[in-house]
Amino acid sequence: MSTKQQIDREAASAKDKLNEASDEIKNQARSAVDEAQRAATNYAEDGKNVAAGSLTDFAKAVRSASDELSSRDQGMAARFVTEAADGLERVANSVSGTSVEEMAGSVTDFARRNPGPFLVGTVLAGVALGRFVKASSERSHDAPSHAGPAGTPYRPTGTAPAASPVRPASSAPAGSTVGTPTRPNVKTTS
Known part of the structure; x- marks a missing residue:
């Protein structure tokens, strides 16, 4: 076998392996895209189900308000609220029954x-x-970023709360210094 034939055979073999690798990469990419689409669809379905459940819960709350209005002889308002509850229930049923x-x-x-x-x-x-x-x-931004038990601000072990520069507000008479900023006790030399 000549060197040219051997080179041609090796080139053909390399080309076949490259085509096989290319096909494998395409199959893996297709598989990854299909998996991503399935995951996105599942996520969207879960969100849709949560939204339908929330709408159903809200419709129940609105219907409860309608019942309360009816018990207080507020017939006209109760009818409007009942219609709103009916509409919410229809939307919830439509959402849950649709892919x-x-x-x-x-x-x-x-x-x-x-x-x-x-x-x-x-x-x-x-x-x-x-x-x-x-x-x-x-x-x-208004809430503490770390809350401890019962909503208390989180403090690492061994630390004390910082002193507040403002006294707590109370029902002190007007003109008192309660609730005003304090200055640290600083001695001045004059």
């Missing part, structure tokens, strides 16, 4: 048929989401 793919298809179809209202709804949802995130972040 994520069907919901996505419905949203896509609505967006194609009604692009204007869809864009307005998207903008309004974005504004609402932004306000929610902003309010949530403001609340998280």
Whole structure:
């Protein structure tokens, strides 16, 4: 066998192995994408089920308010609240009885048929989401980052709370110094 034939055979063998490796990489990539899609779908289904459960719970609370209004002879208000509870229950049943793919298809179809209202709804949802995130972040800054038992601030073992520069407020008479900042006792030499 000549050197050229041996080189051609080795090149063909290398090409075959490269094609096999390429096919294996493609199969693994396809498998990874399929797994990611399944995970995303499962996550979305879980979220949908939680949302449907929350809507059902909210509808029950609204229905309870309607019953309370009825017991207090507030018939007209009770009817409105009952209608709201009925609507919430219908939405909850619709959400729980529809797959994520069907919901996505419905949203896509609505967006194609009604692009204007869809864009307005998207903008309004974005504004609402932004306000929610902003309010949530403001609340998280107000709360202590680490809470111990019964909501007490977390302090590592062996540390004492820092002295407050402000006296606690009380029902002291006007003009008293309670609740005003204090200065440390500093001796001055004059």
